[in-house]
Amino acid sequence: MASDRVALIKQVKDANDIVDVVGGYVSLRAAGPTFKGLCPFHDDHRPSFDVDPRRQRYRCWSCGKYGDVITFVQEHGRVDFREALELLARRAGITLEKMGANRQNPGRALMLDIVKWAGEQYHRCLLDSPLAEAARKYLGERQLSGETIRRFGLGFAPPTGEWLVQRAAAAGLSDPILEEVGLIAQRQEGNGHYDRFRDRVMFPIRDPRGQTVGFGGRILPSSPLSAKGPKYYNSAATPLFNKSEVLYGLDQAKQAGQAAGYLAVVEGYTDVLMAHQMGVSQVVATMGTALNARHVQHLRRVIPKVVLVFDADAGGKTGVDRALEIFVSQEVDLAIATLPEGLDPCDLLVQQGPELFRAALAGAVNALEFKLNHVLGEANADVEAKRRAVDSVLGVIALAPEMPGHAGAVKRELVVSRIAHRLGLKEETLWARLKELRRRDAQTRKRGDAANVSESPRPDRAEPREALAPRCEKELLTVLLADPALVSEAAREIAPEEIEHPGLRQILESLYRIQEIGETPDFDHLRPLIDNPRLGECALGMQETGRQMQDRPAALRQLINEFRKRRLQAKKQELQDQLHAEADHTQAVELLRQLQNQTVG
DSSP states (O other): OOHHHHHHHHHHHHSOOHHHHHHHSSSEETTTTTTEEEEETTTTTSSOOEEEEETTTETTTOOEEEHHHHHHHHHHHTHHHHHHHHHHHHHHOOOOOOOOOOOOSOOOOHHHHHHHHHHHHHHHHHOOGGGGGHHHHHHEEEOHHHHHHHTTTTTTEOOSSSSHHHHHTTTTTTTHHHHTTOOOOEESSSSSEEEEEOEEEEEEEEEETSEEEEEEEETTTOOTTTTTTTSSEEOOOSSSTTTOOOOOOOOHHHHHHHHHSSSEESSSSSHHHHHHHHHHHHSSESSSSSOHHHHHHHHHOOOOOOEEOOOOTOOOHHHHHHHHHHHHSSSOEEEEOOOOOGGOOHHHHHHHHHHHHHHHHHHHHHHHHHHHHHHHHHHOOOOHHHHHHHHHHHHHHHHHHOOOHHHHHHHHHHHHHHHHHHHOOHHHHHHHHHHHHHHHHHHHHHHHHHHHTTTTTOOOOOOOOOOOOOHHHHHHHHHHHHHGGGGHHHHHHOOOGOOOOOHHHHHHHHHHHHHTSSSSOSSSGGGOOOOOEEEEEEHHHHHHHHHOOSHHHHHHHHHHHHHHHHHHHHHHHHHHHHHOOOOOOOHHHHHHHHHHHHHOO
């Protein structure tokens, strides 16, 4: 029954306060009656995102995103309405049996369940199975405590090639679903599946809300498979996991990062684990990739300062330049900490305790100063060496994308001013050289593009513009979404075929269909019929606008008259077209008479 479905949707929405849900993804702070944060839907450079607990709505005043808790999960997770509802229902412990779940087409919620199940299998194996004795010994040698192992859910994948495949079969889980989330793969000869992770310590990778989305596997040093594959092996890209975006340990580090005023980024899983074990819990790690803009966006939703940790013998030119590029192109306070004696964080913590590590983090230098210290230390007093040092710094800035807006302009001014002060040069000289380097880079790219045209023509990247809805059509839906009691009157006067905009026509058809089956044509009944989250967002916004109108019945009557005039004008145009094309005199006279009647009418 549709009424049961709507009641269940309302139950799920009521059980998921929008501030709690959004706060799992975005760092929010109270601002009067609402909460503010950085918008997760665009590269926000100031808190433009508003969450209103009274209306249970969110709005970004910069990019225009707007909606309720279901819309947020749809947009943020890039899932459809059904999947968003599943995720929220599971969060609240509500079953969706009445919604008729389709397990033949697994949604995000089911995939999360499967990955969580696998994590539990690996974890229990590590804790209890004789197969994991070598793994337990390895972790003991790394001095990771049982509490840390349990808190982060570490596990073990046995070396047999079908351990997880067999357990999944016993649990009634289908191979295609496990293959979709990257846990198993099909044999080349097409006969069955095999486990993708074998003889590895398993590190569950979780999203900021603590949901397992993938795994990292470390081959045991004693494994006979160690010579055949990489030491570390991450999950392949799946609908849940992208190693270029996820940060290991972020779910555990958020609170400590906000308390410390920054998040520290290291390279390895065990670096994170040992830091947390030693009480330095504001530490996360990338998935074997360099820190990038997507990582920074996730980090900034927690705290605007990031400390990138380099080993003393690491952080060479490439690493330093990459850090500087992020520093100048993103609205982030990016600092670099260097560890002493060439030790990685885990070894340093184990050998000398947490204080030296804390001191290194506290003494972190911003990326610009770090780069200047790096190049000026090599330049000494030699004039030509200093000139090359200037080009080394400005060359990175020239290649970096420009941070938009006034904030970007201010940061560029401050960066150039700081370089001029350190080198004793005029700012005008540095600006002129920076322009030269940018011009040279643009010319190089242009030549490269021209050389590649014949080999690999670029597709047209221009996105088609959305069709603009006629004013009267948008106003009609604004009135009806705000006042469902008026839908029956609109249905008697305006046919869906009269609506030119395809999205608005879909909404109107759905409202009429709901009315016909005897249900209330309101937004809650409409929601399951709209697959496109942007269309749902648009409908929600029109409803909110309509509720602020003073006299909606009068507005509908005026709109009905406008649609009558549109029909009349369309009929006149049709008759005029026929008249111009008609060669028969008698038929032409008849068409002229009809046209005159329409005009008089």
